[in-house]
């Protein structure tokens with residue numbers, strides 16, 4: 001079931017609109033009601049891609065590559081792109097901001113898709129309309145690639161003030177923007193004491209990111225002779241993936257600086273008194289990177305395409321066909337990137353890029369009236385564990401489809417021995433990914 | 440094949456056809472769009488004399504630039520005969536690869552621009568490399584392969600550069616070699632070359648290294664072959 005008009009207004013009223021629409025005597029809800037189409041009807045098939053991150057950018061470009069006649073519209077709320085991959089290296093001062101930021105105009109003009117810098121505020125699947133703060137756009141196919149949202153409710157049970165306080169004072173920095181800049185400032189200004197990092201439970205964006213971040217922060221502390229410790233509170237029993245590689249780095253490079261605490265499921269977060277209560281004990285912190293549990297980005301909820309568990313409760317992740325990425329409830333909608341659920345894929349940029357190419361092929365062939373057999377994506381993930389010299393470890397996972405059991409089976413390969421070569425390969429990985437999406 | 444390629448091809452055929460007319464006419468007839476013949480370029484040693492088969496030690500990785508001044512290729516003597524193979528592109532089209540050249544038919548050459556996202560050997564680093572039988576890759580445990588460390592695609596040099604695993608969707612383009620009177624020549628490129636993407640993506644780097652894009656795109660008529668380690672500062676293995 002798609003969103004009703006009332007729901008849409010409710011949503012718009014929450015405030016996504018208020019910043020960008022001039023107030024001329026209408027309420028936000030009224031403004032949406034008066035929304036007009038911002039594009040003329042398409043002559044051919046129009047695909048609207050919501051979210052210009054790793055997945056959405058790839059879908060948009062590769063759709064145009066598959067068939068330049070498809071009218072591709074990419075809607076993204078950020079004016080420019082900031083990469084989470086390599087942001088930990090940037091946090092540690094190893095690369096400049098230039099390396100990880102990119103402009104949206106380059107790929108739009110080069111590949112001929114339309115880039116609309118707007119916020120998606122509503123989706124009406126029955127009308128095939130996407131509402132933005134500038135008006136609505138009609139689609140033949142819709143791709144939702146909004147990434148993740150934070151689930152602070154899991155910690156604060158709906159206390160919005162507490163969530164806001166935590167977000168501003170101890171930003172998670174798993175969604176790019178100010179949070180990353182704030183985290184960098186905190187790390188470089190840190191003077192002494194315990195700096196706590198929480199690893200989210202369940203599925204979350206980039207499983208190794210927190211461990212890499214811990215290593216990079218520890219590197220900064222070591223370099224700046226800071227009397228500080230980095231404490232990683234992990235609900236899991238052990239570090240994964242690349243456990244031995246991270247462990248070796250913590251023990252050999254950051255002994256006494258990094259403390260890894262397994263089985264630390266969070267019972268209570270008190271950001272005001274700077275205490276976290278966990279199943280592995282209570283931890284007081286001087287500063288922190290408090291990362292709450294993750295869920296699929298808001299747009300998937302808005303489109304009512306979240307999967308339900310056996311008890312009918314939302315799983316938090318999209319309900320899509322594992323092979324075609326098509327929404328189970330709506331053949332015209334494709335879900336891609338970190339939002340997807342029910343598959344053994346890690347939520348990574350590489351994965352989003354790999355899936356994006358598959359989705360572009362599937363949509364282009366649907367438009368051409370053909371059906372193709374989808375291929376499976378793959379993932380390569382480098383993690384920097386040392387800053388001087390720069391050294392990294394790597395995991396690569398390819399997937400097989402077990403036809404009998406109808407299951408996707410991961411085949412991981414790991415190098416846990418850190419090396420300077422792998423650090424260089426980390427940047428080569430990123431450079432060529434950025435080139436693939438932007439150049 | 441566009442008009443420019445076609446003209447280039449015709450010009451090159453006139454030169455190349457006396458080598459093996461039958462092969463080229465057959466190849467062209469069946470491989471239109473896959474085979475591009477460029478200027479016939481002789482392979483030379485660093486001292487400027489012609490490279491011969493005995494100069495190519497088995498399982499070492501040599502680099503040369505063809506068909507453009509800036510497009511790197513790898514030359515490898517795989518030791519044993521390498522038979523021809525049929526290669527498949529992601530759109531289902533197929534083309535034939537002729538196999539190795541030389542007395543043992545063991546010498547092969549490939550474009551060193553990764554067909555995934557165009558990682559290529561520069562003077563600083565080579566992330567895409569040949570892993571000889573005695574030096575398997577640490578990640579994939581595969582040996583006798585060309586592997587790219589950017590995103591770990593593995594290519595098979597014994598089968599026309601076909602993808603064994605990893606994200607690349609098309610084979611490495613192969614460089615068509617011919618032997619004539621003991622001398623080796625590069626005459627064309629077979630498969631889906633990545634030259635357009637390469638020139639587009641590395642504009643700034645190429646301009647820095649070659650002075651101008653035009654210089655980087657100059658066609659060559661001779662290629663100096665050297666061991667990769669001599670050209671790049673660091674071979675990155677993974």
Ligand SMILES: Cc1cc2nc3c(=O)[nH]c(=O)nc-3n(C[C@H](O)[C@H](O)[C@H](O)COP(=O)(O)OP(=O)(O)OC[C@H]3O[C@@H](n4cnc5c(N)ncnc54)[C@H](O)[C@@H]3O)c2cc1C
Nearest residue numbers: 051053054055077084085120146147337338347348349350
């Ligand atoms: C610290 C860190 C390190 C990481 N390192 C790596 C790594 O080394 N390798 C790797 O592969 N992955 C890494 N990742 C993971 C990677 O960042 C994500 O998996 C990837 O960004 C997911 O892509 P996506 O397109 O699904 O989402 P995103 O890239 O987040 O893109 C979603 C986009 O949708 C937009 N959007 C959302 N809602 C709306 C709306 N209502 N209207 C308009 N636009 C909207 C957002 O602004 C955003 O640009 C890392 C993540 C973190 C946090």
Ligand code: FES
Nearest residue numbers: 553555556587590
């Ligand atoms: S560029 Fe070589 S595997 Fe991606």
